[in-house]
Amino acid sequence: MFFTVTIVIHDGFVELQQMRYVVAVAETANFTRAAERCRVVQSALSHQIARLERELGARLFDRTSRRVRLTPAGEAFLPAARQALDAAERARAEVAAASGELRGQLAIGTIPTVTAVDLPSALKSFHVRHPQVRITLRVGASDELAEQVRQGTLDIAFLGLPPDVRPKGVRGRALARGELVAVVAPGHPLADMADVDLRRLSSEVFVDFPAGTAARAQSDEAFAAAGVSREVAFEVTNADLLARLVRLGLGIGMMPAAFAPELRDVRVVELRDPPTRVEHLIWSRQRPAPAAAAFLEALDLPAALMVT
Incomplete structure (x- = not known):
């Protein structure tokens, strides 16, 4: 037509x-x-x-x-x-x-460390089932993605936020809550320790996400609550670069425990007082477009049942 x-x-x-x-x-x-x-x-x-x-x-x-x-x-x-x-x-x-054919566009945003959903597999399955839908994917920071959903440039987004923060001006639901761990180079003095506290970590140089982002806030708030400060010498925007700098011994990092095993050649150190984050799935307050509604249903998360 x-x-x-x-x-x-x-x-x-x-x-x-x-x-x-x-x-x-x-x-x-x-x-x-x-x-x-x-x-x-x-x-x-x-x-x-x-x-x-x-x-x-x-x-x-x-x-x-x-x-x-x-x-x-x-x-x-x-x-x-x-x-x-x-x-x-x-x-x-x-x-x-209305004629039984699903088409149109599906614009999805995600943080690079989403773990609550196997997003690549979900996209593949949806594409096979609905080949007439044009899917686009943007990777970015939670704050930016939430704003793009509010503005209507994204249909759906997967976010990672501190536990006391909820996305505003959108509909959605919390998917999972998880702890962060430290990641260090294999030869780092902390590599063979069973667990450490944030006070011990505070003496290290850090690789982390940019100041002001939700991904950074999770760690900053935890160190502040512990009454200690730290030096973030390297600010990056993706997990791969963070892991590479850690592997080279330039600093240590903080990553979600469920995501850390995906990083190559780094050692994971559990924390006694770990920062936590909550993953969220959000979409516009307006009625989802057919493709977006179908994708939510494919995730077993019907849009009509979830409001924030």
């Missing part, structure tokens, strides 16, 4: 295809690359954007020989264009679902 959707503005019309062109140019900052993404010749894309600018009575892009950037009018237009495109895609998906 094919839809042609227009939005009336004064005496003119804004077409979805024009919006796609604007979004492509904004994201690539280049008319040639945008045309390649949209699979049209550049002259056609440029013509449609110029036509749209005439309809709107404002320039959307400043163009020079070196760069393309949004004007203030373009900055104002872009979010509305994205919302209109998302709404059109949602409408197509709803019609298809």
Whole structure:
């Protein structure tokens, strides 16, 4: 089924295809690359954007020989264009679902250390069952992912938060609670110890996630509660780099106990007073799109039964 959707503005019309062109140019900052993404010749894309600018009575892009950037009018237009495109895609998906066909998009976000769900296997199974759904995956920090769910750029996200923090402005549920452990290089003095406390660890140099992130807060709050401070010399954004720096002996790290066995060539040290974290699954307060609802059902977590 094919839809042609227009939005009336004064005496003119804004077409979805024009919006796609604007979004492509904004994201690539280049008319040639945008045309390649949209699979049209550049002259056609440029013509449609110029036509749209005439309809709107404002320039959307400043163009020079070196760069393309949004004007203030373009900055104002872009979010509305994205919302209109998302709404059109949602409408197509709803019609298809009513006919018994699942299609559309499924945008998922996750922290790199999720363990409550075998996400790669879940995505594979869902793709095999629903090949018409286009799945995208973003890995990031919990705070960023939660905001993207609130804004509607992600359908679903898996987060890891301190036990006293709950995601706001979304629906969801807690999946699992777990403790953190220390990870050290094989030759580190702590490598053969059965367990240590945070006071002993505080004398070490640390590799950790960036300050201000939920992943970092779990450890910072635990050390503060123990009445000790520590030095975080290396801030990283992914578990693989953290493990590599630890293996090289540049510092020690803190990781969820359920995830630590996946790291190669490091030793795991259990803690007497470990930090803890809670993994959450969240989605928008709005009714999930058909693909998102189907994915939640595939996880045995029906959306209608869970609210936070």
